[in-house]
Amino acid sequence: MSLKSKRLTILLDSEIQDLYGAPKLAHEQKRYYFSLNDPEVDALRSFRDNYNRVYFVLLLGYFKVKPVVLNLRYGDVRDDLQFIATEIFPGVKLKRENLSPAQKTRMYLHIFKLFDYQPFDDDSEAGLNRRAAASAAAFIEARFLFDESINCLAKQSAVENVQHSARKIVRDYLLKT
Numbered sequence: 001m002s003l004k005s006k007r008l009t010i011l012l013d014s015e016i017q018d019l020y021g022a023p024k025l026a027h028e029q030k031r032y033y034f035s036l037n038d039p040e041v042d043a044l045r046s047f048r049d050n051y052n053r054v055y056f057v058l059l060l061g062y063f064k065v066k067p068v069v070l071n072l073r074y075g076d077v078r079d080d081l082q083f084i085a086t087e088i089f090p091g092v093k094l095k096r097e098n099l100s101p102a103q104k105t106r107m108y109l110h111i112f113k114l115f116d117y118q119p120f121d122d123d124s125e126a127g128l129n130r131r132a133a134a135s136a137a138a139f140i141e142a143r144f145l146f147d148e149s150i151n152c153l154a155k156q157s158a159v160e161n162v163q164h165s166a167r168k169i170v171r172d173y174l175l176k177t
Contacts, residue, residue: 008142008171010142010143010146011146019066019068020068020069020070020071021070021071021072021076022062022070022072022076022077022080023062023065023066025061025065025080030061030080030083030087031087033061033062033064033065034057034058034060034061034080034083034084034087034088036057036060036088039114040060040114043056043060043110043111043113043114044056044057046110047107050089050092051092051094051095052099052103052107053089054081054084054085054088054089054092054094055081055099055103055107056107056110057084057088058077058080058081058084059104059107059108059111060107060111060114061080061084063108063111063115067115067117067154069108072098072099073098074096074097074098078094078096081094082094120153124153127152128149128152128153131148131149131152132145132148132149132152132172135148135149
């Protein structure tokens with residue numbers, strides 16, 4: 001932690017991008033991850049607007065690759081959106097806009113339900129705190145605590161802005177020691 005900033009830096013910018021950025025998929029991977037089974041098709045039907053349907057397939061496919069809530073901008077995912085529109089929704093014209101936070105939240109709630117995940121809540125945080133305390137007692141390096149926190153959340157099937165939560169937990173324990 002630098003003297004100028006009270007924010008604890010654990011990950012490099014490139015690692016943050018790897019964790020929260022759109023995965024880079026080859027053509028065959030796109031066909032695989034963006035294909036839908038029956039429960040996924042049922043979830044898709046809850047979206048009336050074709051643009052939201054295309055975005056739902058995108059977020060669902062990315063969640064299959066890496067189960068985290070991603071920070072995406074239209075420009076980063078334009079090619080994958082076009083692939084989905086062409087392959088699954090022929091004739092759909094794509095708008096050049098990002099999802100609203102409300103739309104994104106609604107889509108991720110459907111995705112969590114499909115994969116039996118739950119949003120990060122007080123119980124998840126309590127479990128993460130217990131795990132971090134045990135890890136901190138054994139090993140105090142920030143990156144180790146961060147990795148242990150990520151593993152704990154994965155085992156709980158809890159989804160949140162993992163980096164923010166894990167960084168907060170690590171910071172709290174480093175300040176206690």
